[in-house]
Amino acid sequence: xxxxxxxxxxxxxxxxxxxxxxxxxxxxxxxxxxxxxxxxxxxxxxxxxxxxxxxxxxxxxxxxxxxxxxxxxxxxxxxxxxxxxxxxxxxxxxxxxxxxxxxxxxxxxxxxxxxxxxxxxxxxxxxxxxxxxxxxxxxxxxxxxxxxxxxxxxxxxxxxxxxxxxxxxxxxxxxxxxxxxxxxxxxxxxxxxxxxxxxxxxxxxxxxxxxxxxxxxxxxxxxxxxxxxxxxxxxxxxxxxxxxxxxxxxxxxxxxxxxxxxxxxxxxxxxxxxxxxxxxxxxxxxxxxxxxxxxxxxxxxxxxxxxxxxxxxxxxxxxxxxxxxxxxxxxxxxxxxxxxxxxxxxxxxxxxxx
Amino acid sequence: xxxxxxxxxxxxxxxxxxxxxxxxxxxxxxxxxxxxxxxxxxxxxxxxxxxxxxxxxxxxxxxxxxxxxxxxxxxxxxxxxxxxxxxxxxxxxxxxxxxxxxxxxxxxxxxxxxxxxxxxxxxxxxxxxxxxxxxxxxxxxxxxxxxxxxxxxxxxxxxxxxxxxxxxxxxxxxx
Numbered sequence: 007x008x009x010x011x012x013x014x015x016x017x018x019x020x021x022x023x024x025x026x027x028x029x030x031x032x033x034x035x036x037x038x039x040x041x042x043x044x045x046x047x048x049x050x051x052x053x054x055x056x057x058x059x060x061x062x063x064x065x066x067x068x069x070x071x072x073x074x075x076x077x078x079x080x081x082x083x084x085x086x087x088x089x090x091x092x093x094x095x096x097x098x099x100x101x102x103x104x105x106x107x108x109x110x111x112x113x114x115x116x117x118x119x120x121x122x123x124x125x126x127x128x129x130x131x132x133x134x135x136x137x138x139x140x141x142x143x144x145x146x147x148x149x150x151x152x153x154x155x156x157x158x159x160x161x162x163x164x165x166x167x168x169x170x171x172x173x174x175x176x177x178x179x180x181x182x183x184x185x186x187x188x189x190x191x192x193x194x195x196x197x198x199x200x201x202x203x204x205x206x207x208x209x210x211x212x213x214x215x216x217x218x219x220x221x222x223x224x225x226x227x228x229x230x231x232x233x234x235x236x237x238x239x240x241x242x243x244x245x246x247x248x249x250x251x252x253x254x255x256x257x258x259x260x261x262x263x264x265x266x267x268x269x270x271x272x273x274x275x276x277x278x279x280x281x282x283x284x285x286x287x288x289x290x291x292x293x294x295x296x297x298x299x300x301x302x303x304x305x306x307x308x309x310x311x312x313x314x315x316x317x318x319x320x321x322x323x324x325x326x327x328x329x330x331x332x333x334x335x336x337x338x339x340x341x342x343x344x345x346x347x348x349x350x351x352x353x354x355x356x357x358x359x360x
Numbered sequence: 361x362x363x364x365x366x367x368x369x370x371x372x373x374x375x376x377x378x379x380x381x382x383x384x385x386x387x388x389x390x391x392x393x394x395x396x397x398x399x400x401x402x403x404x405x406x407x408x409x410x411x412x413x414x415x416x417x418x419x420x421x422x423x424x425x426x427x428x429x430x431x432x433x434x435x436x437x438x439x440x441x442x443x444x445x446x447x448x449x450x451x452x453x454x455x456x457x458x459x460x461x462x463x464x465x466x467x468x469x470x471x472x473x474x475x476x477x478x479x480x481x482x483x484x485x486x487x488x489x490x491x492x493x494x495x496x497x498x499x500x501x502x503x504x505x506x507x508x509x510x511x512x513x514x515x516x517x518x519x520x521x522x523x524x525x526x527x528x529x530x531x532x533x534x535x
Contacts, residue, residue: 080523091525097463
């Protein structure tokens, strides 16, 4: 063996050593005119091995970092083929996982030994958990719908007994403060001879009649932007200008009163039982607030309420008796008959208008 | 029926006959080598009588017709492509055609990368630097065309014969 051949053999040994010790290995070079002998053949094979090994190392590095996009080129090295199969399986698993993450739990992995068993078990458990959550969501949705329906019912009930603004205050803050309203017109009515009439009627029929009358009152009051406060037996109390301010409070109440008289006349024309009412109206300052902590009621207080009651008691059947203060607000909108001042209990003589 | 002259395909699933009745003792299974014996002798003679291009064209078209027929007769999930793939994997495994796996499925662009391992046509063949699964190319084309209603071009990019353990196919829709 020549010294040159020994040198090339040393280079080959060094290259193999570098591969075995995980170092970068470069191709070996021989002079172009180097004879076609065993040294050239070994060098050629070793260079091919170095190429494929380097490519494989780079691909394994990328794979270890989770990079699956780059395909490694084909080769006859057994380890290279196994790597390509592994890469293909990982790409397939990635796709399967994406399908499962999109909600397709029918995806399964086959022919991958223990991995298939574990993956499919995971997919099945995810499917069970997802179905359980879906089922719970459905139950929750039904429960929410029931709650929503009940809430709507309770809201409706609340609005039946309280003005919208007060009901909303109670719902959002749990409380509502009493408030003074300076410009409110109050409506008070009473059925004439109710006690006497009711004594001759069956209780069921009596309640039906009263219900029909007050339902009509309610509709008229609501239509004219007024607020029914309460009924006390056969008496009916309503206001306008509170809790929401309304510049037409007096006009709205008088209009309601006229319509109520008309409605009662209409009913009497079509019924054997004849009902008559007296109506009193007054305008002034009113305090409004919720009374009690159970069976809430929004009530109104103040001298204006008392005066309205006096107006009512001094009215005539099927007439509307309004005070001077109300008259001044609506005198140009309706026709009136001025009465002689009336002695009102606790108030002295008051000017009234029919 | 089988030997009629034709200008359009007249193949239908009934031509496969009633194998249980016809083979009560030997059954529906046979050795893979027999299938390959027919595949490669047929290819051999077609190339000898015509050329490689003609052989590839015939194999691709026959594979495509087989894929369409399999879709029509063995696939039930035809409304959702992901469910279709799941069922196709089962059908191909049950029929021992191969283990189909999807590496990529772009349902918007209709591009797919599909692999088949333990392939009936080629797994275990001598390595010869050729992609040999032309019949499979057509077969996948037929299946994808049937489920999507679009025309496809399917090309085998890795094959057992070219030194891989799996066959990899790139399927792209023809616009």
